[in-house]
Amino acid sequence: MSEICYLDNAATTKSAPQVVERMVKSFQQDYFNPSAMYKPGLNEEKAIQACKAQLMAAIHAKGDADRRIIYTSGGSEGDNLLIRGVLDRKRPSALENGSIVTTIIEHPAVREVFSDYEKRGVKVIWLPVDEAGFVDPQDLSEVVDEHTLLVSIMGVNNELGTFQPLETLGKIIKDHNPDCFFHSDFVQGFMKCPIDVEKAQLDGVTLCGHKINGPKGIGAVYLREGWPIKPLVFGGGQEHGLRSGTENVQGIVGFDEAVKLWESHDVIKRLVQYRRYVENTLMDTLENVKILGPQDEEKRSPAVMSVAIEGVRGEVLLHACEAKGVYISTGSACSTHKKEKHQVQKAIGLSPSYIEGTIRISFSALTTFDEVKQGVEIIIGEAQQLRKFAKFIK
Structure with missing residues (x-):
């Protein structure tokens, strides 16, 4: 087998060769400050x-791209910029009398922001999800009213791959309150699941480069026209004063090249095939295995999946696979604290006998079928050995 079978692409991805090539050229030749008044800077x-x-086109957004797209350091900053940026402009009375809404399976970059506002006295409504990770539209309809200030719902869950029906949810929100800010963390969905911010009536969307074979340290947010936000970073006034600091040009062009990579190849078709292969192979070979999240391929990401194997501890399986050169995870790389452990699995009502045996497998545009095939063989072999060992020590 190859030296490494990397199947933890939901955590981060390897930068594609063309991304690195374009960034190196930028570092060496196009290194000028974009704020400089001479020609190379203007270029x-x-x-x-x-x-x-390019980003606007990818999310089917309309308007002035220069003002609608704001570059950030990544997904966490983007979530904070949009959520805090909107709420911190509100009058104290609005925060005192209003509410904000999110789900119980959000990424920590959203969940912790909401928890912070909750500690400060703002009413937070935490929406439950069903066994596949979906928000019930009726639940959303019952909590959004004229006092709702902001709703944040993750477009694609980073563990289950659940692809929320954003257009349906957006219509509910805007029908109940046109002045409510609708945000989606779409970091795991970008370029992997279709998004139309106009049809979904989204006011803010968070994107990130290193999940699509781009570089770390670069992300972006989309902000609909008419929504003033309070900046997190003040300084030289870059990004129209919404995110000051000299632009990360090399990161930006690397991000751009990554978008082109995902647009120009049959990436999604391959990832769908990979996921099907993993699912079918595991289910046909191992007993007492559950594929978490939606069963309908149209309602899930092809790039990330979680599998629960009864009788096996996920962390032990992870390290057993690591010893054989296969890299997987047990969940979100950003949820390592004990208080957050298995939060998603508990939210979907997974039984305790399966919760501890959950692993996450995820793919990127650079993932090969050989990696997937070899990786699954190792996962199955190590799971079988661990089950035998567990029976032996009982």
Whole structure:
């Protein structure tokens, strides 16, 4: 087998060769400050505008790309910028009398922000999800009213792959309260699941580069026109004052190249095949295995899946696979604290006998079928050995 079978792409991805090549060229030749008044600086500014237009097209957004797209350091900053940016502009009376809504399976970058506001006295409504990880539209309809300030619902869950029906949810929100800010953390969904911010009536969307074979340290948010937000970072006034600091040009062009990679190849078709293969092989070979999340391929991401294997501890299986050169995870890389452990599995009502045996397998545009095939063989073999050992020590 190859030296490494990397199947933890939901945590991060390897930067594609063309991404690295474009970034190196930028580091060495196009290194000018975009705010400089001379021609090379102006050329860098134009390059940034072109990258913004590419992102706008990818999410089917309309309007001035320069003002609608704001570059950030990644998904966590993006979530904080949009949520805090909207709420911190509200009058104290609005925060005191209003509410904000999210789900119980959000990424910590959203969940912890909501928890912070809850500690400060803001009413937070935590929506439950069903066994596949979906929000019940009726539940949302019952909690959104004229006092709802903001709703944040993750577009694609980073463990289950659940692809929320954002257009349906957006219509409910705006029908109940047109002035409510609708945000989605779409970090795990970007370029993997279709999104149309106009049809979904989304006011803010969070994106990230390193989940799609781009570099770490670069992300972006989409902000609909008409929504003033309070910046997190003040300084030289870059990004129209919404995110000051010299632009990360090399990260931006790397992000742009990653988007092109996912657009120009049959990436999604391959990932669908990979996921089907993993699911079918595991179910046909191992007993007492559950594939978590939606069964309908149209309602889930092809890039990430969680599997629960009864009688096996996920962390032990992870390290057993690691010893054989296969890298998987037991859940979100950003949920390592004990208080957050298995939060998603508990939220969907998974039985305790399966919770401890949950592993996450995820793919990228660079994942090969050989990696998937070899990785699954190792996972199955190690799971079988661990089950035998567990029976032996009983």
